[in-house]
Amino acid sequence: MSSVEALHDQYSQELKGFGASLPDDLLQGLQGLSEIYDQSQLEQWVKIGVSLAHHSLRSWEATSEFFRVSPEVAKKLTFSELKQWSEIGTYLATDASLMSVAFIKATPIALDSLNFDELDKWAKQGQRLCRGNWKSIALAALYFQQSASLLNVLSLELIDRLVDIIDQLTERSYELANSVLESSYDIFSNLAEEDREPFLLFAKSVTRASWADTRLYFERGPKLIESISSHERTIFLDLASKVTMDVGRQGFPLFVDAAQSLEEIPLEDQKALLIFATNIAPSSAIASMEYLKSAPFVRSRLTTEQMERWSEVGVELLKMGNAEGAEAYFRLESSRAEEMLAALSARVELPSVSSMLRMYAKALSGEQVAVLSSEDLVDRNIGWISEAAPTTEGTTIYLPPFVNTFEEQDSNFQVYKVFTTHQTGRLEFGSFNYTFNINGQHTESSAELRESDQLQHRLSSDVENEEDDRSSQTVSTEIQRYFNLFDDRLLISGIFTIVEDTRVGSYVDREYGGIRKWLQRLQNWEVDRRPEVRAMGLRQAFVENLLRASLGRPDTIRWPQDQYTTMQKGIRALQIVNLEDATVQDSAEVASALYDIAVLIPNIPLESADVEWEPPDEEMIQIAPDMPGGGEGGEAPMPASGEELDFENPDQPEFRGEFKPELVQLMMKLKDQQQGQTDGTASPLTKEQLMELLQNSVEITINEWAEGDLASSLGMFLDNLEKDAGTPAGEPKEQSGESGDERGGGDGGDDEELPVEIDWFYYDEWDFRASDYRPRWCRVGERLGDEGELDYYQDILQxxxxxxxxxxxxFELMRPESFRKIKRLEDGHEIDLDEAIQFYVDKKAGVGPLAQIYTRRNKIERDVAxxxxxxxxxxxxxxxEKQRQKYQEEEEDFQDDPSKYFQWLAQRRARQAIEPPxxxxxxxxxxxxxxxxxxxxxxxxxxxxxxxxxxxxxxxxxxxxxxxxxxxxxxxxxxxxxxxxxxxxxxxxxxxxxxxxxxxxxxxxxxxxxxxxxxxxxxxxxxxxxxxxxxxxxxxxxxxxxxxxxxxxxxxxxxxxxxxxxxxxxxxxxxxxxxxxxxxxxxxxxxxxxxxx
Amino acid sequence: MTTTEQSQGFKQLAVEDFRISEEPFYLPISDEVELFESAYEQKIPVLLKGPTGVGKTRFIEYMSWKLHKNIQDGQSGVPLITVACHEDLTASDLVGRYLLEGEETRWVDGPITRATKVGAICYLDEVVEARKDTTVLIHPLTDYRRLLPVEKRGELLEAADGFILVMSYNPGYQSALKDLKHSTRQRFIAIEFGYPDRDQETEIITKESGVNPSIASELAKLAEKVRNLKEHGLGEGVSTRLLVYAGKLIHQGISPRRACEVAVVWALTDDLEVQRSIEEVVTSIFEE
Missing domain, CATH: 3.40.50.410 (von Willebrand factor, type A domain)
Structure with missing residues (x-):
């Protein structure tokens, strides 16, 4: 019998009394250890186990674990160390055997990361969590279970901090403590090593400040700091914990917001922000976080240097001891902050200039134009889609919400001015006044001719195809009739836009010499951004070249050498609208001529072919305006080979913006119609006509209704248009959602009252702590009071x-007071007797004063509001009444006469019944x-x-x-x-x-x-x-x-x-x-x- | 002519002796000259309506010069007596009053009395500014009677032949309180003065200021634009007079933008926003 068996036999009986599995565990342990320990050591080892089992009520479970893991442990510890280890297990068992079990079980893994010396410390950390109740015991056990692996990622010292946190949490919620502990390994193993300590540090602050946020922090924190540059994370977390120590429960939300803001900032720029924030943190922790929160917004408007100057003002506030002011400043809830921002920023915001531009546009056009943001027009959903481009729908000038094109504020303002002038120009110079088949100043209209040709052509070729809708087409507007002349509406619309914008631009250039410089600057800016011509199909290149010429830069035209005359003809025609007093009729005619040229050009790419794309010669730049004559030959035939590309109109230059003459004319017509101004001859537009116009028009981009089906989208669109035509131009009134709700519920019949119309106004509010205004803080909704009964007023009067x-x-007596008597006048209505006598006396005495003896009564007009x-x-x-009743009842004296009292009571009741209190x-x-x-x-x-x-x-x-x-x-x-x-x-x-x-x-x-x-x-x-x-x-x-x-x-x-x-x-x-x-x-x-x- | 002469460097003469001796520049806008001549012939009082600075006063000076043939004493022009009305103008300011002179009193004729006596054009400028009782005073003068009651002396004065009463009136800025009474209004024929159109104004500016026609035309363009702002922030459009001032400054070598700033923008309004808007119009029209 080996010593192992002997020892097993010797003790198994005793151990069986504790638990059935113990002897087996013992045997297993003995077998594992027999290689390492000698006989006496083995015996001591068994005795330790046995005494542990005897130690307390359930400590045999610890023994069981002890037996099982000892072979593992023995590989790492000397025998005496193992003995000490077991002593730790024993004192843990004193508190709770479960904890001891967990400790013993976790030891082998823990020893991978710990020295023997640290074991005790480690065990004490667990012990701290144990407070005797079962929840705490379970937590402690969990701790040993988790920390074994945690030790891989956190030093014992850091684990100590974690235990602090968990310990603190147990005072509030064991459940929370558990979940934090359980998630710890995942979190810390994913964190970079250098982030772990600051992360814990901040966690500690959060827990102290508001324990409930700890879970959130553990859930979201790692994700949040991921977006921060790895070098700066420590700074940020340190800052966050300092802030949290200062401000308590506000700290965590601030951290979340600041982290989210930092996410929007490029990694390399975060450092400067964080350093600044850290610097101001001692003066005001909140301000530092608010600074980080606002940073992305401020950066979007300012350059780095400008932002420094902006921040300096906030720092000044801090230095003056106005922490609240600085906080509001950095939170951007202070007028000063906004003013600084506006002053430093090169960007010009529409609201700051809109009323001035409105007056400017009114002055230029002489019409009641309004100026609004392009966003408003897009919201109206009537066909305009670009929120960033200027445009007009005939009554209002729409401008982008801000301009940031150049680096100086003044230049950007000038950009706004050019925008406004060009859009006003469309109104002033009649872009929307096209009338079918009227001659221009320099051209004769071919519209009627084209129309009859078209009809003839259709009659001869399409006799059997009676469904062709074009022949039966009805027209709603003049410009629609014009566009109908062309098979390729996209092409004619693009060309017409270029031609008409050229004309307007030319007028602006002539009439407003002062902005010529800026117009040119913008034109050049646009030209530099034009796409490469060579990559386009030939027809598209032709139109693109027209646009470049239109922008005053024919030198940037590129065109195949052997096709030069075609381009020349085009430019020549375009020059016509540059002539003085060219009208929109000229534009239309020029556009038709250009269309005739363009439509013959195949839209094939020529880039690959060895075609010479030439810049224009001198002659082209100086070209004289002329309409292309028919039948001139002499040029090389158009290349016919190659696959045609889809034709697209060139992008509109930003300063010209969207141009939709068809929609504008339609809206004007609808408006007239709604105001009952249609002349007798024209029948009102039918829904079908409108639908047809919209379907054919290329001014509405197809992708707008790609989402829904075409017909219903068009219908909605039409509703918007009609609605829009009904509302007078000018500032649209905002409707309050709430007032609508109040009246909601009915199914919206016509007899239902209209919702109250509310005009909204914004006002600053005074923040006395920051001694500054909070800009546009309050929204005041002005509305007319509801109307009640007329009787009320009469009753009160009676x-x-x-x-x-x-x-x-x-009040009537007040009137005479409004006369004032002026005395001592040389001339007046009445003689002031006193003065007159005085004067006479003086005169006799030879001290001749002035004869100021008159008085006059001047009427002072009452002018009071x-x-x-x-x-x-x-x-x-x-x-x-309530307050008074008390007195009354005491005062009334009924001299114990109940009948009087009842009389009084009845009277009072009656009074109250008629007249509510x-x-x-x-x-x-x-x-x-x-x-x-x-x-x-x-x-x-x-x-x-x-x-x-x-x-x-x-x-x-x-x-x-x-x-x-x-x-x-x-x-x-x-x-x-x-x-x-x-x-x-x-x-x-x-x-x-x-x-x-x-x-x-x-x-x-x-x-x-x-x-x-x-x-x-x-x-x-x-x-x-x-x-x-x-x-x-x-x-x-x-x-x-x-x-x-x-x-x-x-x-x-x-x-x-x-x-x-x-x-x-x-x-x-x-x-x-x-x-x-x-x-x-x-x-x-x-x-x-x-x-x- | 009772003229105290040049040695002191100024000229002093009685109101009734004042005549326009040189032809003032006046560009007829429509038929106002013929109208006025006919009215003068028929002794019909005339009301000149129109905003400030469009040439009402210049017109009356011009007419005074032009009507010279009706005058016998060989001098050119009909005497022109101008009274600038203000709210403290009383009846005696117009008719005359007694003044103390030593122990005596002496009667002094007021401007309207003098005009009646010599047969002058009596021009009441900005008549609505005067008190109501003043305007009533002229009623008998303005109908067929052509009489001026001089109450304090108990006299009735019959107007001399050449006498005509002309009033100017700017309907724009007066409040309802300061409107002319109908009984007064309906004693006059009214000639409307509007702003001249761009070409006419260009001509006027060129003539008056000496500036070259292209700049004059830009100024006229500016005026047209600024007048679009009337009622939208501006009480009254820019007057031709201001444009002439601007033209004169430019003629003197001031840059156009600056000249317009002082003569147009700041002269028109104190409202910063409106100022800014007009300045933008100026900078759009004039190059730096």
Whole structure:
């Protein structure tokens, strides 16, 4: 019997009591170890196992594992080390045998990465996680299970950090701790080695700041930092953890946003940004992250140097200690940031120049043109598809949303100007005024001739083919009839565009010498970007060459030597439209002639053939305009071999943009038709006609409706066109989605009321922390007030008959005040007796002063405009009665007479039944009625507005009566419908009212706001409870009013009003009306004082 | 002629002695000259309507010069008495008043009285600016009676033969408050003055400023464009007078862009945005 068997026999009996499998495990272990250890060592080893099994309730399981893995372990440890190892296992078993099992089991693998000395430390890390409850034990066990492999990727030290994190998480959620631990290996094995430590460091910060984000971080973090240059990841993660330490739970979202922004930035540029961010982080952690967030946007507009200068301004703010300001600055929520951006950027944005360009276009064309972004036209879905090119549809000039062509701001503005001038030129010089078969100034129209030829040809050749739709074609517009003359509509449309643009360009060049320089610069810029002619089919090359000549650069023409006369004929014809006073009729005729030439040229590629493509000679550049004559021969025959390529019109030069005369004429016609201006002869267009026009027109790109079937797309398209023709030109009104919803539900019959039309306006909001405006922060939706019943107004008048009469009388008394007596005049209406006597005395005395003895009464015209701004917030719904009832019941003295009491009670009930309890808003309304009556008596112009809303992008502004509006029944009805709505965002409402007053012409302007409490709204402040922000913004808005020469005045019925009003109003007038019911009496009186001061 | 002469370097003469002795440059736009001559012949008062700076005053000067044949004293032209009206202009400013002179008082005729006496063209410039009672004063003068009541002296003055009342009136910028009363309006025939067309304006600018015709034509083009902006940011279009100023500056060697800036853009409006728009039109038309 070997020693192994002996030992096995000796102990197996004892071990069997613990677990049935133990003897087998022992045998296995003994067999493995017998090679390594001697007899006594083996015996000691068995004893260790046995004592471990005896150690605690389930520690035999550890023994089992001990027996099993010992042979493995023994290969790596000396016997004494193995003994110490087992001691670790034992003390772990003291806490939980399960943990001990996991520890022992994981040891062999762990030893691949660990020295023996580190074993203990490793075990202690696991032990830390164990807190005695089963969840923690399972976690600890999991830890040993996972960490064995984790040790491959993380040093023991780093694992210590990970344990810290997990330990922290266990205080919140074991489940989270588990999942983090489970995912750790995958995460860290995928991370680059140098990223692991910073990743953990940041993880620790996140966990500390907001434990719930840890899982998100472990899930998304590795992916997020992948897009950051490997050299910079450490910097970024370090920065992120610093920031998170500073700002707490905000840190992780900031990290996510910043990482996503960095993703958009080329790797090599990230370093500079990160260094900058790290530098400012000590002053403001948020600012540094906001900087990274905004970086891609800012970079898209600025060069690196410009961006540095832009950032410097933010740094200045930090240096001045205005951290909030810097944060807003870097977040791009500050006017200063936007102004800097605009000032530094070479890019010119349309909104900043559109109103000026509109006036410019109006001046040039003499028409009511509007200027809008091309995006708007594309949205209208009426055939235009390019969002980046200028164009016009006859009433509006559409321009790209921004121009970034050149490197200086001024140049880019000039580009806008050239765009506008060319588009205006199309209107001014009549591009859309083509009339069929009218002679031009330099050419005779061949249109009619062509039409009859075409008909003849068709009759003779196509007798049997009666389905040919072209012969029976009806035409809707003149230009359509013209295009119909040609078989290849694409070709004629392309040529006509080039010719007509040449003509317009030539006019612009002649009429507006000042922009000639820029026009040429843009033309050259375009020419440099033209595609290679040689690669094109011959016909296409011909058209391309025409375009180059049209751009004033015939020197860039390339054309086969032996075909030169053809090209020459083309250029010669094109020159006709460069003549002074050429008209669109000339263009059409020239285009037909060019078409005749082009259509004979086969569209075959000649590149491969040994054809000489020549630049033009002198003669060609200086060529005299002439129409091509028929039948001139003398040139080489067109090459006929080769496969024809598909013909495509050359791309339009950017500054000319899309040209769609057919659609424009159609829209004009539709518009006329809708306005009932069709002359008697022309029958209105039928749907079929329109469909036909659209189907044939090449001005609508096919791929637009490739998505759906042709017919239905066309139908939708047509609807848009018709709708569009119905709306007058100018700024389109935005429709509010919400107001539509409110009325939704019906199936949209004609009798249904139209949705309320809302005009949107944008206003800045004052951020007092940043001491800067948040640009275009609030969106104010102006709408007409709903109309209620007329009776309401009459009732109020009757009820307050006395008061109405009284205020009217008082107001009428104001009139004589508007005369002013001027004294001491040399000439006047009356003699001032005192002065006259004085003068006579002086004269006698020989001190002859001037004879200033007359007086005159000058009439001062009352020129007052006042706007009343009513608070329509939900709180105005509160009943006033409630507060009063208490007093009343105490006051009434019934002297214990129940009959009197019941009488009183019955009366009160009856009163309440007829008259519902009054609310604050009711008093506002009544006051309004009184003020209106009074104001009508003195004839001041006045507006009444209500405001409410919810959130910064939905400030409701109800117009009860506009300043310019006459007082009428509709206004009376609207007063009835002043109802409480939602919140009180005063700032934007005040700003919008300022705007209205500012547009109104009056010497004295007054803004009176009636409210019931402090300004508050969702997001009007840092959080729900903060009041400072709203008060500051309102105060700023009131100051803006004063700067505009408007006298603001606040009236509130909030008894606690004094505290914030004092702060909000500084030197602005306000009044707290203590007795709410006196408001209707008080308001007119107040106005009287204000308006006569 | 009571002329205090040149030694002091200025000329001082009584209003009724003022005559236009040299032919002023005036380019008739349509039939206004014949109309005026006929009206003068028939003693019908005339109202000149039109925006500022289109030549209303120049026209009346020209007519005053042209009507010389009706005058007996051998001097050319009919006397022209111009009264610039303003809101403080009173009836006595027009008719006359007593002045203190030592212990005495002395009556002094007002411009309209003088005009009535000598048979001059009495030109009330910008008449709507005057107070309502002033305009009523002229009623008896403007109908068949041709009488001027001089209230303070208790006299009635009959107008001399050559007398005619002419008023100018700019319907553009006045508010409704400052409109002419119908009873006043309907005593006058109205001659409308509009802006001249491009060619005519070119001629005027060339003549008046001495600038060469091509620049004059560019200025006229500018005017046409700027006038398109009327009611869209501009109260009134640019006047021919301003264009002439611009032309004169250019003639003196100022660059066209700069000349237009000071004489047109800044003279027209204070609104920055409108200024900018017009400046862009200027830079489109004139090269650097």
């Amino acid at each position: 009820k307050h008959h006395g008061l109405v009469m009284e205020t009217r009388r008082q 006042v706007a009343f701004l009513l608070d329509m917030s939900a709180s105005t719904d509160e009943e006033i 009054k609310r604050i808003i009711d008093l506002e309304k009544e006051s309004t009625v009184l003020v209106v009556e009074a104001l009508e008596a003195i004839g001041d112009s006045y507006g009444i507005y209500g405001f409410s809303g919810y959130g910064r992008d939905n400030v409701e502004f109800h117009v009860i009566k506009d300043l310019e509006e006459d007082f009428n029944d509709r206004v009376r009805k609207r007063i009835d419908k002043i109802d409480p709505v939602r919140s009180t965002r005063m700032g934007p409402a005040i700003r919008h009212t300022i705007q209205k007053l500012d547009d109104h012409d009056a010497k004295v302007k007054i803004l009176i706001m009636v409210s019931d409490g402090r300004p508050q709204d969702h997001g009007y402040g840092r959080d729900r409870t903060e009041k400072e922000y709203a008060v500051h913004d309102t105060k700023q808005a009131l100051n803006e009013a004063k700067r505009k020469g408007i006298t603001p005045f606040l009236i509130t019925v909030d008894k606690e009003g004094h505290d914030y009003l004092k702060q909000m109003c500084d030197d602005i007038g306000y009044e707290v009306v203590d007795n709410i019911e006196s408001l209707p009496r008080r308001l007119p009186t107040l106005y009287r004082h204000l308006a006569t001061e």
